[in-house]
Amino acid sequence: MSVDNRWALSRRGVIKGGAALAAATTVPTGWAIAQAKPLKVGLMLPYSGTFAKLGENITFAIELLIAEKGGKLGGREIQIVKLDDESKPENAPQNADRLVKRDGVDVIIGTVHSGVQMGIHKVVSESGTLTIVPNAGSVAVTRNLCVKNVFRTSFTNWQPAYGMGLAAAKKGYKKAVWVTWDYGAGAESGAGFKEGFEKGGGEVLPSLVLPFPQTNFQPLLAQIPGLGVDVVGSFFAGGGAVQFVKEYAAAGLKAPLCGSGFLTEGTLEAQGAAADGIETGLHYGDGLDNPKNNAFRKAFKDKAGRDADVYAVQGYDSAQLLAVGLEAVQGKIEDEANLYKAMRGAKIDSPRGSISISPSQEVVQNIYLRKVEGGLNKVIGIAAENLADPGTGCKLT
Ligand code: PHB
Numbered sequence: 016m017s018v019d020n021r022w023a024l025s026r027r028g029v030i031k032g033g034a035a036l037a038a039a040t041t042v043p044t045g046w047a048i049a050q051a052k053p054l055k056v057g058l059m060l061p062y063s064g065t066f067a068k069l070g071e072n073i074t075f076a077i078e079l080l081i082a083e084k085g086g087k088l089g090g091r092e093i094q095i096v097k098l099d100d101e102s103k104p105e106n107a108p109q110n111a112d113r114l115v116k117r118d119g120v121d122v123i124i125g126t127v128h129s130g131v132q133m134g135i136h137k138v139v140s141e142s143g144t145l146t147i148v149p150n151a152g153s154v155a156v157t158r159n160l161c162v163k164n165v166f167r168t169s170f171t172n173w174q175p176a177y178g179m180g181l182a183a184a185k186k187g188y189k190k191a192v193w194v195t196w197d198y199g200a201g202a203e204s205g206a207g208f209k210e211g212f213e214k215g216g217g218e219v220l221p222s223l224v225l226p227f228p229q230t231n232f233q234p235l236l237a238q239i240p241g242l243g244v245d246v247v248g249s250f251f252a253g254g255g256a257v258q259f260v261k262e263y264a265a266a267g268l269k270a271p272l273c274g275s276g277f278l279t280e281g282t283l284e285a286q287g288a289a290a291d292g293i294e295t296g297l298h299y300g301d302g303l304d305n306p307k308n309n310a311f312r313k314a315f316k317d318k319a320g321r322d323a324d325v326y327a328v329q330g331y332d333s334a335q336l337l338a339v340g341l342e343a344v345q346g347k348i349e350d351e352a353n354l355y356k357a358m359r360g361a362k363i364d365s366p367r368g369s370i371s372i373s374p375s376q377e378v379v380q381n382i383y384l385r386k387v388e389g390g391l392n393k394v395i396g397i398a399a400e401n402l403a404d405p406g407t408g409c410k411l412t
Pocket of ligand 1: 066127129150151251277
């Protein structure tokens, strides 16, 4: 019997009167039994390696939102299944396949690394598993390879870097170079920075790169003085960002460092004075004074024992978006049409400010300009207001 037929049976029962009503309410229907089963949510995230802390913060925040909702979303108990993807793209398709086929998850929330995301994307584009991306910015996921079952609550690699490029040009810098890891996120953020910087009249030299997740920065830093640039833009994150910022400061270079906000996000304690004055573009920052952010930061600190950062916000919003969808279909995840409709139309009260979902199922959001001061990424302006990724090549509209 199909799920829809079961619905019809119990609905007919209600209409037919008392006895049928009693039967419909006391004998669990197939649908009711299905609803009583916990909904399995697979967290495919890095819990080891240079992005381990990012994965942990995303996880804490997802668990926080679920706990705030009493352990249930849309009436369904949530069961979490965790998988450490180690930020290794070569293992990603196999890992995602394991979650879908062996663990039988209903939803995947993952991941952080753009290359790993592409592996997940291949699997879930075929299986149709609902997937929410809580960080990885790989543009193809919500551009030419977009699919109706994949949503993103974070950013595209283009968004923060494009905002930073605009802001750097506005400050009067004319010549820049982008320094980064040689993988999707590094290249796509470099392209975003170049687009923004050139729009403001600047010139960007070919990027300086090293393989992910290496941290042998000295050969790159040694090239910078000879390039004659007046600003250096950069994408690094997690443990790699901590080390890069420290070595950049120690090198005593004249050109100021800027970048996608991940460069100084969740890393300031470890970077110390080396990060002072660095300006970055990101969809979150310290000192955003709205009630949701204030409540979230307190609850996160109570749970995690450390301050929230953008990764925590993205994890929280992934769970918020899932809640919107499941509440609209009362936990009946098979009701794809209504589930996706609700998620596409979601207006989410995020700690970053209110956000909506673009036609390519990506976040429309402000890119803030931040400056490191006193151990904080202080918001000093808006680099790009309500910025949507162009979603080029996505036909979901
Ligand atoms: C990515 O690989 O897309 C990525 C990783 C870490 C970040 C941001 C983007 O902080």
